[in-house]
Amino acid sequence: xxxxxxxxxxxxxxxxxxxxxxxxxxxxxxxxxxxxxxxxxxxxxxxxxxxxxxxxxxxxxxxxxxxxxxxxxxxxxxxxxxxxxxxxxxxxxxxxxxxxxxxxxxxxxxxxxxxxxxxxxxxxxxxxxxxxxxxxxxxxxxxxxxxxxxxxxxxxxxxxxxxxxxxxxxxxxxxxxxxxxxxxxxxxxxxxx
Numbered sequence: 001x002x003x004x005x006x007x008x009x010x011x012x013x014x015x016x017x018x019x020x021x022x023x024x025x026x027x028x029x030x031x032x033x034x035x036x037x038x039x040x041x042x043x044x045x046x047x048x049x050x051x052x053x054x055x056x057x058x059x060x061x062x063x064x065x066x067x068x069x070x071x072x073x074x075x076x077x078x079x080x081x082x083x084x085x086x087x088x089x090x091x092x093x094x095x096x097x098x099x100x101x102x103x104x105x106x107x108x109x110x111x112x113x114x115x116x117x118x119x120x121x122x123x124x125x126x127x128x129x130x131x132x133x134x135x136x137x138x139x140x141x142x143x144x145x146x147x148x149x150x151x152x153x154x155x156x157x158x159x160x161x162x163x164x165x166x167x168x169x170x171x172x173x174x175x176x177x178x179x180x181x182x183x184x185x186x187x188x189x190x191x192x193x
Contacts (some may be wrong), residue, residue, distance in 0.1 A: 011114040023147040070121030096133025099159030
């Protein structure tokens, strides 16, 4: 079975200041996926993104900052004639516990501005996605501050590193066995606790 996806996009913010933050989990996953396949990143000719090639599939990290991610995605997809149905987004999700994954066909953004930007610029909410749980902040910390914090050492090693590997396995599964198979295999009810 061939994959319906021609473009895998990790959402995040560019630059060293944001490199290890919760909001950059999309970048971290797509970087690991690219590294495991010896894919090399380069500047997109359409601008404002880093792209890599894995066979027939493009990988992308928009460099427009999270809230304007859709601008880079729209420019790239127009040039390469990639439809919204051929895109899979990877991003952080506050509504899932840290390290939990959920593949979805589309839907709302749940307040995620990067997802909102992509959907607005593509003109549809029906964009497949791999949501990567980062949990919610304890106490009174603002969401905006929480997502721009680095993971704590224990959380990083115990939950996030293994989940990045599972996320890469989920992406690989979508490529070889299809999205429905990947959903059945990697969505939370089937994951170890």
